Amino acid sequence: MSEPPAARSPAPALIVIAAIVAAIVALFAWAAGWIGPSRVSGGTVANALQYNAGLHRGYRRAHAKGMCIAGTFDANGAGVALSKAGVLRPGRSTVIGRFSTGGGNPLATDGRNVFHAMALRIVSPDGQEWRTAMDHTAIFPVADVKSFVALQIAMKPDPKTDKPDPAVLAAYLAKHPETKRFMDYMKTMPLPNSFANGTYHSINAFRFIDSTGRTRLVRWMMVPEDKLVALDKSKLASLPKNYLFDEFIQRLKSGPVRWHLVVTLANPGDVTDNATVQWTGPHRQVDVGTLTIDHWAPEETGGCRDYNYDPTVLPPGIAVSDDPLLSARSAVYSTSYTRRAKDGSGPSAIGEQFGISGNKQ
Amino acid sequence: MTARQHFHPVIRVLHWLMAALILAMLFIGIAMVSTAGPAYHMLIGLHRPIGISLLVLVLIRLAVRLKTGAPPLPADLPPVMVAGAKASHVLLYLSILVMPLIGWGMLSAAGYPIVFVEGIVLPPILPHDIALYAVLRVAHTAIALLFFALILGHLAAGLFHALVRRDGVFEAIWRNR
Numbered sequence: 001m002s003e004p005p006a007a008r009s010p011a012p013a014l015i016v017i018a019a020i021v022a023a024i025v026a027l028f029a030w031a032a033g034w035i036g037p038s039r040v041s042g043g044t045v046a047n048a049l050q051y052n053a054g055l056h057r058g059y060r061r062a063h064a065k066g067m068c069i070a071g072t073f074d075a076n077g078a079g080v081a082l083s084k085a086g087v088l089r090p091g092r093s094t095v096i097g098r099f100s101t102g103g104g105n106p107l108a109t110d111g112r113n114v115f116h117a118m119a120l121r122i123v124s125p126d127g128q129e130w131r132t133a134m135d136h137t138a139i140f141p142v143a144d145v146k147s148f149v150a151l152q153i154a155m156k157p158d159p160k161t162d163k164p165d166p167a168v169l170a171a172y173l174a175k176h177p178e179t180k181r182f183m184d185y186m187k188t189m190p191l192p193n194s195f196a197n198g199t200y201h202s203i204n205a206f207r208f209i210d211s212t213g214r215t216r217l218v219r220w221m222m223v224p225e226d227k228l229v230a231l232d233k234s235k236l237a238s239l240p241k242n243y244l245f246d247e248f249i250q251r252l253k254s255g256p257v258r259w260h261l262v263v264t265l266a267n268p269g270d271v272t273d274n275a276t277v278q279w280t281g282p283h284r285q286v287d288v289g290t291l292t293i294d295h296w297a298p299e300e301t302g303g304c305r306d307y308n309y310d311p312t313v314l315p316p317g318i319a320v321s322d323d324p325l326l327s328a329r330s331a332v333y334s335t336s337y338t339r340r341a342k343d344g345s346g347p348s349a350i351g352e353q354f355g356i357s358g359n360k361q
Numbered sequence: 362m363t364a365r366q367h368f369h370p371v372i373r374v375l376h377w378l379m380a381a382l383i384l385a386m387l388f389i390g391i392a393m394v395s396t397a398g399p400a401y402h403m404l405i406g407l408h409r410p411i412g413i414s415l416l417v418l419v420l421i422r423l424a425v426r427l428k429t430g431a432p433p434l435p436a437d438l439p440p441v442m443v444a445g446a447k448a449s450h451v452l453l454y455l456s457i458l459v460m461p462l463i464g465w466g467m468l469s470a471a472g473y474p475i476v477f478v479e480g481i482v483l484p485p486i487l488p489h490d491i492a493l494y495a496v497l498r499v500a501h502t503a504i505a506l507l508f509f510a511l512i513l514g515h516l517a518a519g520l521f522h523a524l525v526r527r528d529g530v531f532e533a534i535w536r537n538r
């Protein structure tokens with residue numbers, strides 16, 4: 001080995017080494033968000049949801065109350081011209097999904113929840129998977145994740161009145177006209193009296209990519225075959241606790257329930273990065289296939305509970321748009337999934353009603 | 362100077378390529394869980410394919426490393442440093458191997474499709490089990506942080522050999538001769 005040089009002090013070299021290591025640690029701390037401006041993470045949003053609804057361990061932090069559904073999706077082939085996704089080629093895909101009502105309380109009364117949602121995991125014959133979590137509203141109350149956090153805080157119900165603090169809400173709405181627009185929209189929209197006759201919307205814009213590589217911006221919706229019948233909004237509080245879920249279970253006894261997947265193509269100039277803005281006026285719409293739901297099960301046994309309906313899990317041919325909410329939803333759903341995984345799953349309202357218990361499927 | 366003083370060229374190339382990728386992965390991983398902004402979707406889109414690539418690279422590297430061995434450490438290296446060098450290298454290899462396997466395993470346990478690149482979906486390596494996911498998810502972060510600390514120690518030791526001891530250990534992985 002080489003001769004050790006005489007009388008060379010190791011101090012400068014050691015300082016250089018320490019400086020290099022310290023610089024990497026500092027860079028890492030910055031990347032992690034431990035230093036520098038504070039960030040909105042999936043955890044921040046999950047905390048806001050828990051603040052709003054209270055912490056319900058073992059459940060989704062939003063849309064906590066739900067039930068599993070299963071069936072098929074039959075593509076008619078009309079979507080092939082829009083997207084190369086296998087799920088749109090003529091043929092049958094399998095579907096397992098979940099109906100839910102909004103909010104973080106897994107045992108809430110159905111009349112208290114104005115949000116109805118349909119989440120689906122569609123596996124096409126080519127083995128590709130498409131996950132979508134849709135709401136029965138065409139628009140969302142906020143456009144970005146920071147506003148969503150502010151909304152959860154502003155909408156926290158007062159335990160005495162079960163309604164948000166009017167002063168806090170007014171201050172929030174003064175800064176968020178988009179949420180005010182959403183509330184006005186909700187007032188005018190009829191509330192479906194069944195999961196079966198609601199229309200479920202993609203909320204965000206997505207991109208469809210066809211076999212030539214051409215990209216089209218789209219939104220989609222599940223349009224029911226059953227005729228919409230509205231709930232009397234003045235009598236919501238008196239609805240039985242599991243009204244919507246029971247109604248769907250009863251309805252399935254007389255046969256499968258169907259929806260048509262209708263894809264709406266954006267017109268030039270349509271807003272694609274803001275889910276609070278509706279696409280108005282005439283649009284080209286394509287019915288690409290039929291969703292048939294013929295089974296239900298409580299979450300304990302239905303094979304829907306332990307999945308994350310992350311709307312960015314998409315097959316080739318479908319991709320996210322520039323809507324920042326999509327990345328946010330992905331991050332937040334993931335945090336919620338991890339938190340409830342650590343908690344261990346709690347019993348579902350529908351499972352309890354039918355005397356089904358146990359965590360394992 | 363007749364004994365081989367350097368790692369096999371394939372090992373040297375893989376070492377520096379993987380060093381860059383692993384550091385990138387640690388930064389991407391810690392950054393992506395810090396944000397719900399547009400960066401989240403972009404970063405997770407990088408994290409999966411790089412992770413799977415690293416699994417392939419480490420398997421190649423382990424095979425070459427086991428076949429070609431390592432140059433001897435300097436004879437005058439104190440036994441404590443020899444033991445530290447050997448133990449840290451075992452832990453480094455173990456971390457490189459285990460991190461992508463836990464990542465793949467936890468996506469399997471959560472029931473996600475494991476998309477390598479668009480259209481290429483890898484099979485699950487564990488059953489769909491949310492409780493198993495919870496354990497693996499915690500392990501993925503914990504081991505990542507220990508791995509990062511180990512890499513910093515490895516880097517400091519390498520620089521100590523290069524700048525203080527000047528004993529040829531750093532050159533064994535660096536020099537192309």
